Amino acid sequence: EDVQSSVALCLSKLMKKGRTQKRIATLLNDLMNECIDGSSLASIRGAAYGISAAVKGSGIASLKKYEVVKRLEEACTSGTPNSKEGSLFCIELLSSRLGILFEPYVIVLLPALLKAFSDSNDYVRTAADRTVGLIMGNLSGHGVKLVMPAVLNAFAEPEWRTKQASILMLGSMSHCAPKQLAKCLPQVVPKLTEAFSDTHPKVKNSAEEALEEICKVIKNPEISSISPILLRALTDASGTLQALEALISTEFVHAIDAPSLSIIIPV
Numbered sequence: 001e002d003v004q005s006s007v008a009l010c011l012s013k014l015m016k017k018g019r020t021q022k023r024i025a026t027l028l029n030d031l032m033n034e035c036i037d038g039s040s041l042a043s044i045r046g047a048a049y050g051i052s053a054a055v056k057g058s059g060i061a062s063l064k065k066y067e068v069v070k071r072l073e074e075a076c077t078s079g080t081p082n083s084k085e086g087s088l089f090c091i092e093l094l095s096s097r098l099g100i101l102f103e104p105y106v107i108v109l110l111p112a113l114l115k116a117f118s119d120s121n122d123y124v125r126t127a128a129d130r131t132v133g134l135i136m137g138n139l140s141g142h143g144v145k146l147v148m149p150a151v152l153n154a155f156a157e158p159e160w161r162t163k164q165a166s167i168l169m170l171g172s173m174s175h176c177a178p179k180q181l182a183k184c185l186p187q188v189v190p191k192l193t194e195a196f197s198d199t200h201p202k203v204k205n206s207a208e209e210a211l212e213e214i215c216k217v218i219k220n221p222e223i224s225s226i227s228p229i230l231l232r233a234l235t236d237a238s239g240t241l242q243a244l245e246a247l248i249s250t251e252f253v254h255a256i257d258a259p260s261l262s263i264i265i266p267v
Helices: 002-014 020-037 041-058 068-078 081-116 122-138 141-156 160-176 178-195 201-217 221-235 237-249 258-264
Strands: none
Touching: 020 041, 020 068, 020 081, 041 081, 068 081, 081 122, 081 141, 081 160, 122 160, 141 160, 141 178, 160 178, 160 201, 178 201, 178 258, 201 221, 221 237, 221 258
């Protein structure tokens, strides 16, 4: 894979040399076919590297011009296990190569990515986990605002793995864009508290872990100091009385903002 990465780096620089631009449509089509219908993991992964390099070298507009994103979305949602895995590889590498420029396309692909988490094939689920992890790690503050509605909508999906994936994404946002996530807490916390009553234990455990991470973005010192008690009340009704007593005995010196209220009100 190191060789494939090095070749892709060189290919990006060669895309605007000579007559390469005239062949970009044919080149991308051949790479897409290999990425989606390839017979071996090495060839699929290599084609994904090639697509990311070709798009990087020829410009972001080629994603729409040559329907790259459309084909990836179709393969990810309704293709064979191999084509799903190949499309996920390609999305991962496009996000890695293009960075913030790829964010508008993440919104389009996110429903397909979340659906891949509940796929029956282990390799597809592993590829989805890796892809979403990389995307969330590269997401900007503006990107968080863009993806938030799709992530919250995924809570309504019947598949438990899709719910768990959306919860894990919310938790990872606390690291990549804490300020933007804090503004969204009034929408996020009610969804997570609903997940506590989910019938699947992994969904419930993920919601608890995500809420712990998310509470770290609250800047109010008084709320931060009693957040463990408040979290216990949200996850276990028997802790409600202790949480209310903690709130009553706390002397608030700083202003209570919307993120802080989002933790207090459900208690």
